[in-house]
Amino acid sequence: MDQVRLGNSGLRVSRIALGCMSFGEKRGFNEWSLDEDEAAPFFRQAVDLGITFWDTANVYQLGSSEELVGRAIKKYTRREDVVLATKVFFPMHEGPGGRGLSRRAIMEQIDASLTRLGTDYVDLYQIHRFDPETPVEETMEALHDLVRMGKVRYLGASSMWAWQFATMQHAADLNGWTRFISMQNLYNLIQREEEREMFGLLAHQGVGSIPWSPLAKGRLARPYGEHGTTRGEVDPVAKRFFGDGNEAIIHEVERIAADRGVPMAQVALAWVLRNPVVTAPIVGATKLHHLADAVAALDLQLSDEEVAALEQPYIPQLPQGF
Secondary structure (H helix, E strand, O other): OOEEEOOOOOOEEEOOEEEOOOEOOOOOOOOOOEOHHHHHHHHHHHHHHOOOEEEOOOOHHHHHHHHHHHHHHHHHOOHHHOEEEEEEOOOOOOOOOOOOOOHHHHHHHHHHHHHHHOOOOEEEEEEOOOOOOOOHHHHHHHHHHHHHHOOEEEEEEEOOOHHHHHHHHHHHHHHOOOOEEEEEOEOOOOOOHHHOOHHHHHHHHOOEEOOEOOOOOOHHHOOOOOOOOHHHHHOHHHHHHHOOOOHHHHHHHHHHHHHHOOOHHHHHHHHHHOOOOEOOOEEEOOOHHHHHHHHHHHHOOOOHHHHHHHHOOOOOOOOOOO
């Protein structure tokens, strides 16, 4: 597994990231999540495949994903061999430090995450969304202080308008605070709106993209209309953002996969990986072949003709994910 720099930073990560939203106690709408025994084979497989970039969030299964990830690191690998990422923003409780990006919330939630993860530091601490109720200066200074304290090594952001991201980076530059090195944004063949402004901004600033849902919640990994995983069928995020997917694009993925003799997921991921701003797509696995397919996509080089066929049916739409 190749280890590459995340943006222009010195942090090196595996070219595929393990998305850990699939792991944790079954709570609320996440009845599809895998408990500790069910998730164990995926952590072992990630280690065997060289996937050392693991991404979770405080809100995933209300903290139980972080707990499970922390125990998995101790059981299957070493802390120094994993690039560990988590996030802050969404509600954890109703108190003043339970949500958002205020200084109070950031300071409270990093400590809670570190406790659940069983570690002294997080490699990449990401704001899960933009907080319109908190001044960007307050957020950026608080995040910078976490870096100075040694609780966080690098900072990242996720899913917002390009102008919002630029505003936060500018606040960091003006005050000598730590900048973001990554953007975790929604990007796949069905949702390409990040190409309009965000990717240009990331390239200009040397920020790496670590796309979430590169397979559109499985829509790009199976023929159009075919039943997928439990998560893909019941996850409200999947239904809201992708519906049944773009039929014409999915048919092209299926056709090229058949011609190549590979799974559809490999074709869809290979397309994401060819974008020069993309560092490491985040793959959430609920079946063992998911991670194997993702790694195999690293060696699949699409021709210009195949890329044109995949991109031609795209229908412009509103950006999603924030």
